[in-house]
Amino acid sequence: MAEGTQLDLRQSIQRLADRFNGLIPIMLEMGILEDILHKKIIMSEKGGPSYTVSIVPAGFSVEDGEDPFAHALMRTTGEQWRKIFAGEKPYAAIFRFELDPQRAEIPLNQIPLVERFSSIMQAIVSLPGLG
Amino acid sequence: MTIAVTEIISTWASGLKFEDIPSRTITCAKEQVIGIVAAILAGSRTEECRPLYKALRDWGDREESTVIGANMKTSMRNAGMVNSIVAQTLEWEDYLRSQHTGASTVPNALAVGEAVNAGGKQFLTALVAGNEICGRTGHAYIKSHLFTNSCPNHQIDAAIVAGKLLGLNKEEMMDALGISCFPPMTQCFAGWFSPTKGLITGAPVHAGITGACLAKAGFKGFRKIIEHPDGFSSAIFERYDLEEMVRDLGSDWRTDTHSPKLYPCCGWLDALIDSALDIMREHSVDWRDIDGIDVQSPTVTLLLNKPKDELIELIDRIATTDYLTCVPLYFNSIYPLAVAIVDGELTPSQFTKERIMDKKLHAFFDRIHFTVDPSLDVKEMQEGINSGGVKIRLKDGTGYSKFTDAMKGSYKNPIDIREKLEICTRHILSNRQRDEIYDAAGRLDQMDSVREFTGLLL
Numbered sequence: 001m002a003e004g005t006q007l008d009l010r011q012s013i014q015r016l017a018d019r020f021n022g023l024i025p026i027m028l029e030m031g032i033l034e035d036i037l038h039k040k041i042i043m044s045e046k047g048g049p050s051y052t053v054s055i056v057p058a059g060f061s062v063e064d065g066e067d068p069f070a071h072a073l074m075r076t077t078g079e080q081w082r083k084i085f086a087g088e089k090p091y092a093a094i095f096r097f098e099l100d101p102q103r104a105e106i107p108l109n110q111i112p113l114v115e116r117f118s119s120i121m122q123a124i125v126s127l128p129g130l131g
Numbered sequence: 132m133t134i135a136v137t138e139i140i141s142t143w144a145s146g147l148k149f150e151d152i153p154s155r156t157i158t159c160a161k162e163q164v165i166g167i168v169a170a171i172l173a174g175s176r177t178e179e180c181r182p183l184y185k186a187l188r189d190w191g192d193r194e195e196s197t198v199i200g201a202n203m204k205t206s207m208r209n210a211g212m213v214n215s216i217v218a219q220t221l222e223w224e225d226y227l228r229s230q231h232t233g234a235s236t237v238p239n240a241l242a243v244g245e246a247v248n249a250g251g252k253q254f255l256t257a258l259v260a261g262n263e264i265c266g267r268t269g270h271a272y273i274k275s276h277l278f279t280n281s282c283p284n285h286q287i288d289a290a291i292v293a294g295k296l297l298g299l300n301k302e303e304m305m306d307a308l309g310i311s312c313f314p315p316m317t318q319c320f321a322g323w324f325s326p327t328k329g330l331i332t333g334a335p336v337h338a339g340i341t342g343a344c345l346a347k348a349g350f351k352g353f354r355k356i357i358e359h360p361d362g363f364s365s366a367i368f369e370r371y372d373l374e375e376m377v378r379d380l381g382s383d384w385r386t387d388t389h390s391p392k393l394y395p396c397c398g399w400l401d402a403l404i405d406s407a408l409d410i411m412r413e414h415s416v417d418w419r420d421i422d423g424i425d426v427q428s429p430t431v432t433l434l435l436n437k438p439k440d441e442l443i444e445l446i447d448r449i450a451t452t453d454y455l456t457c458v459p460l461y462f463n464s465i466y467p468l469a470v471a472i473v474d475g476e477l478t479p480s481q482f483t484k485e486r487i488m489d490k491k492l493h494a495f496f497d498r499i500h501f502t503v504d505p506s507l508d509v510k511e512m513q514e515g516i517n518s519g520g521v522k523i524r525l526k527d528g529t530g531y532s533k534f535t536d537a538m539k540g541s542y543k544n545p546i547d548i549r550e551k552l553e554i555c556t557r558h559i560l561s562n563r564q565r566d567e568i569y570d571a572a573g574r575l576d577q578m579d580s581v582r583e584f585t586g587l588l589l
Contacts, residue, residue: 030509035274087501088438096320097435097459099448109369111276115434119508123430126503 007078009045012085013053013062019124020060027120028057035116042066044075072110072117090122134373136358141304143380144260144291149252149576151381152259157576159389160258162548165572166225166391167218167237168199168588169555173395173479174220175200176559179326179456183213196242197585200559204589207246208344211293212337214238216329221479222280222461223395223555227262228388228515228542230269231280235332236261236292241588243296243340244581251578253296259386261292264376266385271375273512275368283318283367285332286311287357289339297347302354309352311335311342312363323462324455388515390541391551394477396461399432399511401538402519404471410523410531411475418473420525424499426468427520427534429507436464439496446493450484457482468521469495478554516543 027033036055044050044066052067053060066073076084076094083089092115095106106114149157174180184201187209194203196210199217204210218224218234225233236258244254265288272282290311294304316338318331346352356362357376364371394404403426410416437445442465449455460466460482471477473492480486507518520534537543540551552565560568564587571584578584 027505030505032505032509083438089436089441090433093435093437097323097445097462099324099445108276112274112369115276119430119434120505122433122436123503123505123508126430126433126501 007045007082007085009043009049009078009081010051010062010064012081013043013051016085016121016124017053017060017062019127020120023124024057024059032120033057036113036120039072039113039117040067040070041113041117042070042073042075044073045081046075046077048078050075072113073106074114074117084121085125087122087126091118133358133360134377135355136373136376137305137308137355138301139377140264140287140291140357140380141308142301143377144264144295145299145301145304147256147260147295147381149256152256153384156259156384156386157255159386160255160262161572161575162391163225163233163262163386163389164237164241164258164575164584165548165569166551167233168568168572169552170221170223170225170234171199171214171218171238172559173223173555174217177220177479180217180220183216187213195246197245197588199238199241199588202589207242208337208340210245211239211242211340212333214242215336216333219329219332220326221395221482222397222458223392225389225391226279226398226515227266227385227390228270229273229279229512230266230282230284231332232262232265232269232288233389233391234329235285235288235336236265238332239289239292239336239340240296241581241585243293243343245585247296249296249581251575251581251584254581255575257292257295259384260295261288262386262389263380263384264288264291266388267376267378267380271372272364272368274370274372277317277368280331281318281320283316283331283335285335286316286338286342286363289336290342291339293340293343294346297343299343299346303346305354306346306350306352307339307343309342309354309356310345310350311339311352312356313352315363315366317367323458324449326456328456328458388542390515390538391546391548393538393540393546393551393554394467394471395479395482396467396477398517398538399429399434400464400467400517401540402517402535403428403432403468403521404477405535405539406519406521406533407468407472407523408475408477409535410521410533411472414531416523416525416531418495420527421472421498421523422526423524424468424472425522425524426499426501427504427507427522428464428501429511429517429519430503430505431508431511432464432519433501433503435459435462436501439465439493442466442496443493446487450488457484457487460487464501465496465499468499514543516541
């Protein structure tokens with residue numbers, strides 16, 4: 001994704017879902033999904049749309065809106081989402097070692113899940129041969 | 132059923148004898164002492180640590196324990212705390228499998244051991260006891276939001292080390308834990324931008340020594356503090372494994388996985404730095420001839436990755452703000468690798484506020500590209516081994532690759548600890564002084580008093 005390109009969060013999440021689903025068997029075998037299975041996570045753009053992703057062994061699905069029973073909320077600006085989906089930074093880096101506290105607000109009890117999902121996202125968007 | 136962790140580890144630690152510990156484990160503990168002393172000496176020369184020594188002088192405590200590299204003594208509680216903070220300052224200490232350890236256990240054992248005039252065997256036994264507990268609690272808490280070097284588990288090992296040196300029996304050791312672990316400490320990642328980061332171990336060491344001293348005087352603590360549903364573990368960690376805290380205690384020696392870090396940066400970068408420096412040295416590569424660098428790393432290496440624009444913004448703020456330190460750069464995936472390749476080494480000289488502002492260095496960031504290999508994360512979690520590879524492409528079309536299966540210094544790829552002592556103290560000690568420290572550490576188990584060793588550390 002070129003710098004300055006407008007983010008389509010729905011499309012980016014769907015592309016992540018497609019890659020994710022192709023890797024589920026190997027991720028299950030490696031135990032990588034252990035901490036995020038059966039979880040719902042809201043991915044939201046500040047001032048923009050929100051989506052709820054569900055992760056189960058059968059696959060990763062996306063729905064419009066914010067599920068009130070979601071386990072975690074990931075919300076940041078469109079520019080930050082663009083960098084995250086481009087593989088330039090993981091989502092976790094917007095709240096760890098970040099001097100500007102406006103970039104993310106994560107409740108303490110959601111941090112482990114968000115960090116784990118963030119690492120898996122980073123791995124998937126950075127894997128070679130999938131673009 | 133809840134496991135009686137507080138009682139089990141107190142029973143084990145208070146009953147541990149030097150003769151119970153395998154010789155291989157003792158050797159690792161001696162190397163750990165050398166590596167941590169080296170890290171403290173390096174940290175003692177940093178600007179951010181100088182106020183610590185001024186504060187100790189102003190307090191004027193009883194002179195019973197050496198403040199390493201500062202030519203002074205103070206109370207064992209404050210010597211342990213300050214030496215521990217300084218050990219962490221440059222992110223240059225050590226870890227066992229999955230857990231940073233030596234910055235807590237070694238300064239504690241040295242400070243209390245010197246104060247009570249412990250024999251060398253007594254000192255090493257307490258150090259190993261602390262390592263064994265720390266290596267287990269760190270692993271038990273690793274799936275929480277606080278993990279590895281951010282994990283505030285040291286209130287447990289600090290009480291064990293100090294309690295062992297003070298000769299506490301099982302009940303007193305349980306009291307020491309009950310006191311040390313109440314109130315439980317945590318830490319905030321934002322503080323890692325400032326010199327306070329060293330308090331991750333420094334504050335627990337102070338609490339542990341205090342807890343052990345109070346317990347020896349008869350003060351009681353809650354004797355189920357670690358495992359109680361309203362106790363230490365549940366007060367801080369949303370997930371923990373009590374079984375792991377006592378698993379194979381006394382048979383699987385975690386001290387044997389001692390891994391001194393060769394570079395002042397996050398251990399998750401070490402294999403990449405090893406790979407890059409090996410290529411640069413073996414092929415006499417000039418960094419100006421490099422067209423691109425392709426990096427293969429575990430995902431966790433990129434945990435704190437930043438795009439170039441944000442990294443340069445961060446560097447600028449660090450360089451121009453007096454309360455900010457370079458600690459965030461120790462954990463960034465790009466800066467340490469770039470500066471190591473350009474300078475041919477990674478030492479504190481690569482993290483001065485002048486060095487980090489070099490525009491040519493910033494331009495070099497663009498040449499580094501990461502791909503991740505999640506299988507390396509699995510290895511990291513299971514074995515505590517960092518691995519990764521680097522491919523350097525030159526402008527003339529040639530290229531060199533290197534994959535480091537286990538970072539140098541890890542228990543799977545050990546270094547001669549004298550190498551770390553030399554790098555850390557190059558501008559601080561003479562060759563003779565280094566030899567004296569190295570030789571004395573090797574004789575610790577033969578010393579009647581650990582003061583023979585601490586006397587070399589002023």
